[in-house]
Every structure is written in C-alpha cells, then in structure tokens.
Amino acid sequence: MKTLIIAEKPSVGKEIARVLGATQKSKTHIEGNDVIVTWALGHLLGLKMPEDYKVEWATWDLNVLPLIPEKMTTKPLTNTRGQLKAIKQLANRKDIGSAVIATDAGREGELVARWILEYVHFNKPVKRLWISSQTDKAIKDGFNQLQPSKKYDTLYDSAVARSEADWLIGLNVTRALTVKYQDNLSAGRVQTPTLAMVHKQEAKIQSFVPETFYTVQLTIDGKKAVLQEGAPRKFNDREKAEKLVLSLKDKPITVVDIKEKQAVQQAPMPYDLTELQREANQRYQFSAKKTLSLMQTLYERHKVLSYPRTDSNYLTQDMVGTMKERVMAIQGFAPEKAKEILKRGAQVTQKGVFNTAKVTDHHGIIPTEEHPRPEKMEADELKIYRMVVERFIGLFLPAYKVTKTTVVFSVADILFSLQQEIVLEKGWKKDVPKQSENVYKLNEQLMRTAYTIQKQLTEAPARLSEGALLQNMEKNSLGTPATRAEIIEKLISSELMERNQNKLSTTPKGQQLLTLVNPALVTPELTSKWEKSLEEISNGSLKKEDFLKKIKQETARLVTEIKTSTQTYKDHALTNKICPDCGELLKERSGRDGKLLICSSSTCSYKRRKDPKVSNHRCAQCHRKMEIHEGKNGNYFKCKYCNVTEKLEGKNSKKPSKHETKKLMQKINNQQEEVESPLALAMKAAMAKKDN
Numbered sequence: 008m009k010t011l012i013i014a015e016k017p018s019v020g021k022e023i024a025r026v027l028g029a030t031q032k033s034k035t036h037i038e039g040n041d042v043i044v045t046w047a048l049g050h051l052l053g054l055k056m057p058e059d060y061k062v063e064w065a066t067w068d069l070n071v072l073p074l075i076p077e078k079m080t081t082k083p084l085t086n087t088r089g090q091l092k093a094i095k096q097l098a099n100r101k102d103i104g105s106a107v108i109a110t111d112a113g114r115e116g117e118l119v120a121r122w123i124l125e126y127v128h129f130n131k132p133v134k135r136l137w138i139s140s141q142t143d144k145a146i147k148d149g150f151n152q153l154q155p156s157k158k159y160d161t162l163y164d165s166a167v168a169r170s171e172a173d174w175l176i177g178l179n180v181t182r183a184l185t186v187k188y189q190d191n192l193s194a195g196r197v198q199t200p201t202l203a204m205v206h207k208q209e210a211k212i213q214s215f216v217p218e219t220f221y222t223v224q225l226t227i228d229g230k231k232a233v234l235q236e237g238a239p240r241k242f243n244d245r246e247k248a249e250k251l252v253l254s255l256k257d258k259p260i261t262v263v264d265i266k267e268k269q270a271v272q273q274a275p276m277p278y279d280l281t282e283l284q285r286e287a288n289q290r291y292q293f294s295a296k297k298t299l300s301l302m303q304t305l306y307e308r309h310k311v312l313s314y315p316r317t318d319s320n321y322l323t324q325d326m327v328g329t330m331k332e333r334v335m336a337i338q339g340f341a342p343e344k345a346k347e348i349l350k351r352g353a354q355v356t357q358k359g360v361f362n363t364a365k366v367t368d369h370h371g372i373i374p375t376e377e378h379p380r381p382e383k384m385e386a387d388e389l390k391i392y393r394m395v396v397e398r399f400i401g402l403f404l405p406a407y408k409v410t411k412t413t414v415v416f417s418v419a420d421i422l423f424s425l426q427q428e429i430v431l432e433k434g435w436k437k438d439v440p441k442q443s444e445n446v447y448k449l450n451e452q453l454m455r456t457a458y459t460i461q462k463q464l465t466e467a468p469a470r471l472s473e474g475a476l477l478q479n480m481e482k483n484s485l486g487t488p489a490t491r492a493e494i495i496e497k498l499i500s501s502e503l504m505e506r507n508q509n510k511l512s513t514t515p516k517g518q519q520l521l522t523l524v525n526p527a528l529v530t531p532e533l534t535s536k537w538e539k540s541l542e543e544i545s546n547g548s549l550k551k552e553d554f555l556k557k558i559k560q561e562t563a564r565l566v567t568e569i570k571t572s573t574q575t576y577k578d579h580a581l582t583n584k585i586c587p588d589c590g591e592l593l594k595e596r597s598g599r600d601g602k603l604l605i606c607s608s609s610t611c612s613y614k615r616r617k618d619p620k621v622s623n624h625r626c627a628q629c630h631r632k633m634e635i636h637e638g639k640n641g642n643y644f645k646c647k648y649c650n651v652t653e654k655l656e657g658k659n660s661k662k663p664s665k666h667e668t669k670k671l672m673q674k675i676n677n678q679q680e681e682v683e684s685p686l687a688l689a690m691k692a693a694m695a696k697k698d699n
Contacts, residue, residue: 008104011097012044012136013120015110018307019141020046023109026146035093043097047110051091052081052122054174069186073179073566075559079171081122095127108156109136113316113368114545115489117159118166135159139314140375141307165545172196172537172558176528179562183569184523188576190516193501194524197486198494200531202503203521204479206513208471215467221248225260225416225423226457228445232416232423245460252458255418260453263422264415271408274357274401274435276320277371280488281481283315283394288474291390292509295473295492301391302372309384310377311336311392316489317369321362330355332376334403337396340379348403357402373399397437404435414447470510483531484538502580502597515579523574525565581607588613619645626651 012027014020021037021044024030029039036045058065060076083091097103106129110116124133133156138149177195184192221242225232234240242248278286280299287293293301302315331353338345355361360371372395381389408431416423433439471479477491486494495511498504503517513521527533543549584593584604591608595617602617619634626633626646633644635655644653 009038009100009102010042011103011106012042012109013094013106013123014044014046015116015119016048016307017046019109020044022141022307022310023146026143027150035090036097043100043103044109045094045097046090047094047119047123048087048090050119050122051084051087051094052126053084054170055080055082057178067182067186069183069570072183072186072570073175073562074182075175075179075562079174081126083126091123091126094123098124098127098129103131105132105134107134107136107150107153108159111316112137112139112314113489114162114166114169114487117163118170121163121166139317139369140312141310142375142377144376161547162545164551165541168544168551168554169537169541171555175555175558175562176565179566180525180528180569183566184520187569187572188523190576190578190580191501192516192520192523193497193503194520194528196528196534196537197490198498198503199521199524199528200483200534201476201480201485201494202498202513202517203529204476204483205471205504205511206518206521208468209512211468212470217467218465220463220465221245222461222463223248223251224459224461225418226459227260227416227425227453228455230425230427230445231459232414232425235415235422235424245462248460251421252460255421255458258419260456261417262414262447262449262451262453263417264413265447265449266413266415267410269408269410269431271406272434273359273406274404275398276357276360277322277373277402278395278398279318279320279371280315281318281477281491282320283372283391284492285474285477286394287391288472288477288509290394291387293387294495294506295477296496297387298391299489299492301388305384305388305392309379309388309392311375311379312395313371313373313375314369315372316487317367317372318488319365319367319369320371321365322360322370322373323363323366324361325363326370327355327361329376330403333374333399336376336378337374337399340381340392341396341400344400348400351403353403355402356405360402401435405432407434407436407439408432412444416453470512472509473506473511476511484535485531486534519576519579523569523572523576525568527561527565578607586611586613619647624653627653 012020012023014023024037024039024042024044027039027042027044029037029042029044031038036043038044055076057074059082060074063071064074098106106124108117108120108124110120134153135156135158136149136153138145173195177193180194181192184194221244222240223234223242242251280302283302284293284295284298287298288295299315302312305312306315331349334345334348334353338349374392374396379392384392410429410431412427412429414425414427416425427444428442429444430439430442473495476495480486480491480494481488485491495504498517499506502514503520505512505514521529540549540554544551544554578594580594580596581592582595582604585591586593586606586608589606589608589611591606591611593604593613594607596603596605603614604617605614606612619636621632622635622644624633624644625631626649628649628651629646631646631648633646633651633653635642636645642655644655645651
C-alpha cells in the first residue's frame with residue numbers, strides 16, 4: 008500500500024518527492040514505489056458564503072442581518088477546483104493505505120490539510136510531518152519521526168474557531184456598515200484596531216504644539232556635562248538660562264563623586280518573524296509583506312533558512328548538536344567569522360538561547376545546514392539572509408563588555424554629570440566607536456571649562472513606520488506573525504490606510520470608519536481575548552463550541568449597535584464630475600495602474616481613467632514619455648510637456664497587436680512562397696541548361 012503525502016505548495020511537494028525518491032511526475036502529483044506526493048495551492052477550500060446557506064442571504068439587506076448559519080461548512084475555491092479534484096481521485100485509489108499531512112507546521116497549515124481530508128472523506132490512518140526547515144536532512148528526520156494526526160486535533164480546532172469567528176464578526180459587521188452607509192466599509196476584529204493605532208499616532212501629531220526651550224551645559228576637556236536631576240534641566244526662556252550661567256561664572260568647579268561600573272551585554276537572540284520584519288523595514292524600508300515573501304523563498308527554494316512564520320526567538324535543547332554543521336554551512340558567506348568560531352569548537356556562548364520550554368510551534372529563525380549559493384540569490388534575498396547570519400554568528404561570540412563612569416561636578420551647589428564609556432571587549436558588536444576617557448580624581452578642581460546655552464525645539468511625534476506598527480500589533484496580540492503583513496496590505500488595498508515613503512497614515516475614509524464602527528472593534532482588547540481563547544482551545548483547556556457560542560452572541564450585539572446608530576457618513580471619494588451615462592456623481596477609486604473615476608450609482612457601470620495613461624513611447628522633441636489620450640478619431644499620443652501629438656497606430660500603441668503581427672507574418676510567408684528569390688531563379692536556369 009502507498010502513502011498519500013499532502014504538501015502546502017508544489018515547490019515543497021517536489022522537494023519532498025525528490026528526498027523520498029518519487030520520480031513519476033504528473034501535473035498534480037509525483038508518484039514513487041511507496042508514496043504519492045501531492046500538494047495544495049495554499050487553501051483549496053474556504054468557508055461557504057451567505058448565499059450558499061440561504062437564497063435570501065444573497066441580498067445585502069440590513070433586515071436579514073445578522074447572518075449566523077447553524078453549522079458552518081466549506082466549499083471548493085473556484086480557481087483551484089482542478090487540484091482538489093485530483094487529490095480526491097488520489098485519496099480514493101485502492102492502493103492508498105494512509106496519508107501524511109506535510110503542510111506548513113502551524114495553525115493555518117493544519118487547516119489547509121484537514122479541510123481537504125474532510126472534503127474527500129478520507130477515513131484511513133493519518134500522520135503528521137512537523138519540520139522547521141526544508142533541507143534534505145530535516146525532511147528525512149521528519150519522516151522518521153511522524154506523529155499521529157490526533158495529537159494535533161486541538162490545533163485544528165483552534166484554526167477552525169479562528170476562521171469561523173472571523174467570518175461571523177467580519178462579514179456581518181462589514182455588510183452592516185456597507186449597507187447602512189452605502190459605501191464599501193470593511194471592518195474586522197484585527198484590522199480595525201490596527202487602523203486605530205495609526206490614527207491615534209496622527210492625533211498626537213495634530214495636537215502637538217512645538218515649544219522652545221534652553222539647556223545649560225558645562226564643557227570640560229571638550230566633553231559636555233549636563234545638569235543633574237534636581238536642578239532645572241530645561242528653561243522656558245533664555246534669560247533664565249543666562250542668569251544661571253552668570254551666577255556660576257568664575258566659581259570653582261570640583262569633582263565631588265566618581266561612580267564606576269562594568270556592564271555586560273550578551274548577543275541578541277535569533278530573530279522571530281515580527282522582529283525581522285521590523286528591522287528590515289528600518290534598514291531597507293521593506294514592507295512586512297515583502298520581507299515575509301523573501302524569507303519564504305530562502306526557506307523553500309534556497310533552503311538556507313529555518314521556518315520563518317515563528318513567534319519564538321529561542322532554540323530547542325536538542326539543536327545543540329546541529330550548531331557546528333550550521334556554522335560550517337555559512338563558511339563561504341562569512342569566512343573569517345566562521346573560521347574563528349570553528350577554531351574554538353563552535354561553542355555557543357549565549358547559553359540561554361537553548362530553552363525548549365520557551366519554543367512555541369517553531370524555534371527562532373537561524374541558518375540551516377544547507378550551504379548558501381549567493382550567486383543564485385537576488386540582492387534583496389541576500390540582505391535578509393545576511394541579517395539572519397549576523398544574528399546567528401553573535402551567539403558564538405563573547406559578550407560586549409564596557410566600563411561606565413559617571414563623574415559629578417559641583418559648581419556653587421549646582422551639580423553637573425558627565426558619562427564616559429570605555430570598551431573592554433567589543434565581543435559580538437561589529438562597529439564600536441573609539442572613545443577616550445578623561446581621568447578625574449575626587450575633590451580635584453578644574454580650570455579649563457566653559458558654559459554653553461543651547462536653544463532647542465520639542466519635536467513632533469513621527470508617523471508610524473511599518474516596523475513601528477508591527478511592534479504595536481505584536482504588543483497588543485493583533486494577528487499572528489504570519490498574518491500581520493497581510494492585514495497591513497488589506498487596509499491599504501481597502502483605501503482605509505496609505506503608505507508614503509515607509510510611513511503610514513489613515514485616509515478620510517479610514518478616519519470615518521473608526522467613528523462608525525463598534526467601539527469594541529476599535530480597541531485591541533477583543534482580539535487579545537480571542538487569542539487567549541484560541542490558545543486555550545489549542546492546548547485543550549477550552550472547547551471550540553463554547554468559544555463560538557460567545558462569538559455568535561457578540562455578532563448579534565455588534566450588528567444591533569450598527570443598525571441603531573445615528574452616525575452619518577460622507578463619501579470623500581465623490582467628485583464634482585458627472586457620469587455621462589446616468590447623471591450621477593463620479594467616485595474616485597484606485598486601480599492597478601492609476602486612479603479611476605467610477606459612477607456612484609449601484610445600477611450604472613460607467614468608469615474611466617482619471618488621468619491619461621503614460622506610455623513607453625517617447626516624444627520626438629523632448630524625449631519624455633508621452634500620454635495616451637482619447638479623441639473623436641480614436642486614441643493618440645500627446646506630450647504634456649510640449650503638446651506634441653502623434654497618431655497611435657493599432658489598438659492601444661504604436662506597436663502592432665498580436666493579431667496584426669500574425670496577419671503580417673502570414674502575408675510575408677505567402678509572398679515568400681509565391682515569389683522566388685533571384686538566387687533561386689538563377690540556380691533553376693543553370694540546372695535547366697545542364698539538363699539540355
């Protein structure tokens with residue numbers, strides 16, 4: 008009998024098949040002597056939509072809300088029906104005796120596979136593959152340690168509970184808001200408080216009033232000492248600061264206290280996903296989505312990174328023995344450091360990193376035992392991999408040690424303090440600036456001094472970067488490491504939030520949504536309670552049914568709140584332009600390649616581009632890209648800089664269409680068949696003479 012193995016993606020399925028020796032390839036699976044490896048394409052099934060339960064639920068009507076099915080079920084997703092059908096045929100084969108779930112080792116991966124197995128009514132033994140990297144060794148070891156799928160039943164229950172709860176709350180609240188205020192208003196228990204965080208920061212910026220203040224500093228041997236706590240460190244006007252300086256001038260300066268202490272700083276722990284996304288955003292302005300995508304490629308295709316969707320930065324105790332092999336793998340990437348570490352026996356100095364009890368589904372992100380091939384990686388992939396390698400190398404290096412000295416000076420009973428640092432051992436830190444320390448003695452009196460008054464202005468809070476928002480989301484348990492990037496992108500695509508030069512802001516539509524939506528959905532408390540409950544379901548201390556019963560009650564309450572609300576809504580997307588078809592106002596919407604103007608009437612389908620499309624065709628006069636305009640006689644090129652116009656041949660550009668190219672090629676081929684070349688005619692004539 009053969010085992011049916013279900014991976015989450017084709018790329019992973021193909022790697023598993025290769026490692027297990029399966030070689031008979033087809034479009035939907037790869038077969039071997041003992042195994043058949045197939046794959047999902049992400050989710051192949053989703054929860055049914057309202058109209059699948061009741062015909063009357065197909066209509067967006069406030070009166071039929073809330074929509075609460077008695078039992079929620081799944082249905083195939085339209086675009087991937089073919090693959091689902093193929094898996095069903097494989098599962099029903101008489102030579103299949105068992106199955107292995109080899110989807111991503113986490114809550115959503117469990118849901119992907121379990122829904123498939125339920126849909127195809129698979130009733131044979133099922134086991135679970137649980138691995139944290141895609142190397143050959145990890146896959147082989149994983150298949151030697153398969154676990155019964157029953158061990159993960161509660162994880163599956165938590166995944167179903169999360170999915171159904173999001174459907175109930177998100178779908179009902181979104182429909183209620185959209186129908187009541189006649190605009191597409193998307194809301195949910197995670198995305199709405201995330202949006203509120205961005206708006207809260209904007210409110211701080213708007214209410215900020217800059218203030219001018221003055222500080223007094225004592226300059227000693229080129230270094231600046233500041234007023235100690237207890238003395239006025241900020242002055243509202245310069246006159247008061249000058250008065251203090253005048254009172255201190257020519258007064259003796261005495262060293263009254265010297266405190267010295269050593270500080271030891273261990274290397275940072277391995278990255279979890281959110282921390283890596285935050286730092287990549289700060290260093291390279293990568294969006295959270297882009298960072299996750301790069302990490303998935305490093306994990307799946309290059310196999311040089313451990314599983315990226317983790318919220319842990321610890322390693323398990325049994326990984327101690329793998330560390331030397333991982334260092335050997337990165338030798339070509341960081342030769343000097345790796346050689347130095349291997350010479351010392353590849354001993355981890357950051358011993359606290361090994362803590363099995365603090366590892367959740369997956370350990371922290373570290374390099375695998377696979378040797379990297381930088382020439383096969385893209386520049387951005389190399390940036391992310393280098394970040395992980397640098398953090399990993401730090402685990403083997405000594406701690407950063409520094410001596411911190413605080414010197415206190417007294418001038419007419421006013422105290423100034425000077426902080427000095429001397430690095431004893433730079434350890435894991437790469438770039439440590441050289442610092443010189445001035446030596447002072449207790450009760451020493453100083454002469455070479457000066458006072459300076461600095462004018463400063465309080466700074467307004469900055470808009471949230473994506474990294475800062477990720478940190479806030481993590482702090483408030485909004486989403487999971489795997490879903491936070493997706494939530495941010497959804498808020499932007501829903502036109503509730505905007506990204507501008509790595510900074511985030513709410514749109515007028517987003518700001519209004521926060522006033523219209525239920526107060527319970529604006530704060531992160533609801534989600535925090537959810538995540539706690541989902542964790543309890545996962546560890547078996549809470550029943551899925553009890554959690555969903557409360558969610559249904561909450562859904563009904565939230566819908567009632569919206570129905571009875573007296574709030575009003577203004578659509579900021581409405582323009583003053585009139586629809587030529589029905590006379591209603593046009594709305595501005597974002598499209599894939601620019602802004603669109605669409606009719607605000609739900610019964611009218613009119614739409615057009617707001618601005619002319621910019622082509623790749625260059626102006627003959629200024630050589631800049633020309634716009635495509637619509638005229639009475641069809642489309643034409645126009646340069647907005649010098650008003651030069653050119654005829655646009657073909658349908659949309661000067662380049663002929665595929666149909667026109669095909670016709671032209673046929674015509675040329677026909678001409679070549681009918682008209683022989685002069686060389687061919689000459690050869691024919693020569694052959695004829697020879698025959699005669």
